[in-house]
Amino acid sequence: MRVLDYPAEVRGILSFDFDGTLFLPENEVVLEPVFYETIEKLRQDGWLWAINTGRSLLFMLEGFEQSSFPFSPDFLVAREREIYTPGDRFGRWHRLEDWHENYMRDTAHFMKESAGFIDLMKQYIEDETAAQWIEEEGDPAGIIASSEDEMIVIAEFVEEQRKSYDLVGVLRNSIYMRFTHKDYHKGTSLQELARRLQVPVERVFAIGDGHNDIDKLHPDVAGMIACVGNSQQEVKDYVSSHGGYVAKAHGSLGSVEALNYFLA
Ligand SMILES: [Mg+2]
Structure with missing residues (x-):
């Protein structure tokens, strides 16, 4: 993957979710070339771009290969x-270590403060649901539900229980849920990028399709918010009730449609 030359002047930042928002594995063309063409033009005008995904770095690098990215995102x-x-x-990719150190420190605090919540959730998942409890290296804890319907039931239980725990954040996407410190999600990471680049909120564009994108579609995070036509209904409702753009097209074509709506 090429790394594009850094623009002389930064105009703003464009943030994309990957799965569903750009990448549609069920399609013959998983990511349409017109997306790259559109980004390359905007990039020449000084718009930096980021992929904000729930995927791990390694899993995302696989995604870049599968979708033949000709050049890498800036973040x-x-x-x-x-x-x-x-x-x-x-x-090679470089992690922003100061931000990561803050995350590690806050997560250690979260794990200590929220141990009761994590134990309670683990017991509930194992005893009362068909879902799977997961604990992975570097991640506090998570759940894989047996179906989207089961996830709705679990999410209701989680919302009720977490009222007594101030630090619990929930990242949810279809049948997956992860627990985290409440200050670390797609919204705060995008805000951190904008802060580093000194880009005001009006010049932040954010698009997604799933529940875990809602954090970055908040008006405090992005002045231009959108979702693709294949988004979850909850996301579409959120975007339209916050003055955003709901694209008709799916995946990367929907992303191009939204970019044209705001920036053409
Ligand atoms: Mg998605």
């Missing part, structure tokens, strides 16, 4: 909160 936010820049022409 990659993996697992909703690890911020990377394409470091060099050999394709």
